[in-house]
Amino acid sequence: MIASLSTFGDCVTDGACLVNTGLSGLSVAMVLFLIASGLTLIFGVLRIVNFAHGTLYMLGAFAAYWVVSRMGGTDGNFWIALAVAPLVVAGIGGLVEVLLLRRIYGRPQYLQFLLTFGLILLAADVVRLTFGTEFKLISGPGPLSGSVSILGRPFPEYNLFLIGLAIAVAVGLWLMLQRTRLGRTIRAAASDREMTSALGVNVGLLFTVVFMLGAGLGGLGGALDAGRPVTIHPIMDVERVLQSFIVVVIGGLGSVGGALLGALIIAQVSAFGILLLPQFSAAFAFVIMAAVLLVRPWGLFGRPLEE
Amino acid sequence: MASSRLTGGAWGRALTWGPLPFLVVVALLVAAPVLVSDSNVFLLTGILIWAIFAISYNLLLGYTGVVSLGHAAFFGIGGYTVALILVKTGLPFVVAFVAAPLVAAGAALIMGALALRLAAIYFALFTLAVGQIVWSVANKWTDFTGGDNGLNVSAAAIPDLISSRVEFYFFTLVLALFAAAILYMVVNSPFGFTLRAIRENSNRVEFVGIPVRRYKLLAFVISGLFTGLAGSLLALHTNFVHPENLFWLRTAEVLLMVLLGGFHIFWGPALGAGVFLYLENQVRNNPYDQTLALTGLAIGGLAVVVAILFPLGIGGLLQLAGRMAGGVGGESGAQPPGPQPLALRWRTAIAAVRQRLGVRDKSSGGPTDSQG
Numbered sequence: 143m144i145a146s147l148s149t150f151g152d153c154v155t156d157g158a159c160l161v162n163t164g165l166s167g168l169s170v171a172m173v174l175f176l177i178a179s180g181l182t183l184i185f186g187v188l189r190i191v192n193f194a195h196g197t198l199y200m201l202g203a204f205a206a207y208w209v210v211s212r213m214g215g216t217d218g219n220f221w222i223a224l225a226v227a228p229l230v231v232a233g234i235g236g237l238v239e240v241l242l243l244r245r246i247y248g249r250p251q252y253l254q255f256l257l258t259f260g261l262i263l264l265a266a267d268v269v270r271l272t273f274g275t276e277f278k279l280i281s282g283p284g285p286l287s288g289s290v291s292i293l294g295r296p297f298p299e300y301n302l303f304l305i306g307l308a309i310a311v312a313v314g315l316w317l318m319l320q321r322t323r324l325g326r327t328i329r330a331a332a333s334d335r336e337m338t339s340a341l342g343v344n345v346g347l348l349f350t351v352v353f354m355l356g357a358g359l360g361g362l363g364g365a366l367d368a369g370r371p372v373t374i375h376p377i378m379d380v381e382r383v384l385q386s387f388i389v390v391v392i393g394g395l396g397s398v399g400g401a402l403l404g405a406l407i408i409a410q411v412s413a414f415g416i417l418l419l420p421q422f423s424a425a426f427a428f429v430i431m432a433a434v435l436l437v438r439p440w441g442l443f444g445r446p447l448e449e
Numbered sequence: 450m451a452s453s454r455l456t457g458g459a460w461g462r463a464l465t466w467g468p469l470p471f472l473v474v475v476a477l478l479v480a481a482p483v484l485v486s487d488s489n490v491f492l493l494t495g496i497l498i499w500a501i502f503a504i505s506y507n508l509l510l511g512y513t514g515v516v517s518l519g520h521a522a523f524f525g526i527g528g529y530t531v532a533l534i535l536v537k538t539g540l541p542f543v544v545a546f547v548a549a550p551l552v553a554a555g556a557a558l559i560m561g562a563l564a565l566r567l568a569a570i571y572f573a574l575f576t577l578a579v580g581q582i583v584w585s586v587a588n589k590w591t592d593f594t595g596g597d598n599g600l601n602v603s604a605a606a607i608p609d610l611i612s613s614r615v616e617f618y619f620f621t622l623v624l625a626l627f628a629a630a631i632l633y634m635v636v637n638s639p640f641g642f643t644l645r646a647i648r649e650n651s652n653r654v655e656f657v658g659i660p661v662r663r664y665k666l667l668a669f670v671i672s673g674l675f676t677g678l679a680g681s682l683l684a685l686h687t688n689f690v691h692p693e694n695l696f697w698l699r700t701a702e703v704l705l706m707v708l709l710g711g712f713h714i715f716w717g718p719a720l721g722a723g724v725f726l727y728l729e730n731q732v733r734n735n736p737y738d739q740t741l742a743l744t745g746l747a748i749g750g751l752a753v754v755v756a757i758l759f760p761l762g763i764g765g766l767l768q769l770a771g772r773m774a775g776g777v778g779g780e781s782g783a784q785p786p787g788p789q790p791l792a793l794r795w796r797t798a799i800a801a802v803r804q805r806l807g808v809r810d811k812s813s814g815g816p817t818d819s820q821g
Contacts, residue, residue, distance in 0.1 A: 260752025
């Protein structure tokens with residue numbers, strides 16, 4: 143305990159360590175944001191709490207692995223995988239929405255929990271049957287597998303790329319929501335579904351599109367993490383899905399901007415928390431989630447749900 | 450017609466409190482150690498334990514309309530309490546065993562008091578968060594809980610009287626019947642009927658002057674108490690406690706058991722626990738499953754089917770069968786007087802389910818709508 147306190151103190155007072163840890167946290171935050179933005183979009187429009195969102199993340203990682211292993215592990219193929227994986231996962235998401243989710247809209251929430259719980263188990267076993275049980279690893283994006291020196295300390299180039307890409311996606315998402323017809327429709331449906339439907343919007347189609355978009359964002363997060371590289375296995379999502387729930391709750395269910403803020407908070411809490419109290423950094427994030435729910439249930443950026 | 454009507458009644462009563470089917474089931478359970486193999490007695494003990502958990506959970510889900518996603522915490526707290534007292538202190542077994550449900554009830558009091566201020570979806574997420582805090586502590590506080598290695602409860606710490614498989618089975622059976630009897634009395638008391646009224650329309654109940662949140666809190670604590678009892682029985686049953694039993698997916702499994710059996714019937718969750726564990730056991734022991742864990746396909750598939758096609762569960766299907774066998778006229782006053790005649794049950798069940806499954810609300814769609 144004392145050792146870790148001094149580790150924490152040493153790092154906070156040492157500029158290089160502070161920046162390095164902060165940037166590591168930022169790269170985690172950006173992936174977390176991508177996953178959580180999908181989750182929060184789905185909740186905002188469909189009012190579905192998608193516990194299987196982590197499964198979409200896991201499928202994204204496997205899709206990336208599949209593309210890379212099919213095309214041979216040469217450098218450029220990871221970038222193709224990164225483009226293909228979100229599309230594959232969006233397609234799977236579309237199927238799930240049309241075949242299953244659509245049947246439980248407006249039903250009690252426990253049926254959503256049950257359905258998405260079932261999907262978690264089903265998908266994990268389907269992946270096991272398809273890919274086998276051994277852990278997988280992508281050999282990393284060749285061109286960016288090096289590291290740059292920041293204040294004299296090495297920092298992975300890939301993590302810088304992650305930060306840049308996620309910012310680009312965030313801006314793109316913002317522009318889409320604010321400036322395009324689809325974005326306007328999404329925002330309208332999120333604030334008043336019935337009125338949107340009454341104005342002639344095909345809400346059924348919109349729900350499918352939004353779920354595919356959210357699934358694609360989750361899948362992109364998985365593919366990006368796979369390139370980090372993290373080990374790929376059917377239950378790799380267990381931790382990330384809970385983190386993304388924390389992020390979404392802190393930022394406010396349904397708020398994309400909130401998801402960005404929540405991701406920044408949670409990633410930094412775990413980046414520095416692991417130095418301070420390595421044992422309890424996971425518990426700490428849940429404490430923050432519980433505290434936010436008690437004080438401001440709709441989160442920092444969200445709005446109270448109309449009952 | 451008359452005989453088919455009788456069949457309908459019998460089908461329905463088998464799932465409610467008809468005394469004859471109940472006595473037959475109890476007799477079979479008592480005779481089970483003679484009738485089935487030793488390993489099946491072990492399985493049956495597990496089923497009884499999860500049945501206690503599922504019936505306790507349904508006091509909230511089915512009777513009060515409250516969806517907790519943190520109940521695995523109480524299950525785990527019960528198990529860890531009995532294990533830690535037996536392992537770390539020299540206190541007698543009785544103390545450990547009585548403390549377990551009480552500590553779980555205390556935890557439920559704290560979680561419930563905080564959580565019940567929140568509306569449906571926030572309530573569920575809050576219980577999830579608190580449950581995961583408890584899980585993190587059990588998982589990471591290695592010095593105290595054994596962390597990810599779990600904690601062994603040595604057989605020596607368990608009294609001789611209940612140390613063999615069959616003896617422990619009877620111990621569990623007695624406690625399961627006791628817990629079920631108490632919970633049955635609770636749901637059929639004025640308190641229980643008030644809970645159902647809260648489930649249907651908490652605002653109206655509030656307007657009548659009943660302190661809704663306090664009623665819900667009491668239901669939450671009772672549910673936590675018996676969940677803790679089930680958790681401590683599981684620790685003694687497997688001689689082991691592990692953080693896995695506190696993880697939020699455990700709560701989802703119990704939710705599946707409850708809905709699989711039928712949440713609108715008192716015994717439904719126990720039936721669901723039995724089917725769930727039997728199925729899981731069959732899949733896990735099949736020769737093809739040695740390298741691939743196929744239980745996820747079975748359990749996950751079951752969850753999807755129940756959620757999409759049979760939200761009323763097996764109990765609902767049996768009632769439907771009974772209803773069809775009984776004909777349309779079956780709902781007249783011909784039913785014997787009981788706590789809840791079949792026809793009334795069926796009608797209220799259908800009405801309740803229509804109301805609860807229908808597109809009733811614009812936003813969250815949850816059965817609880819207590820804006821604090």
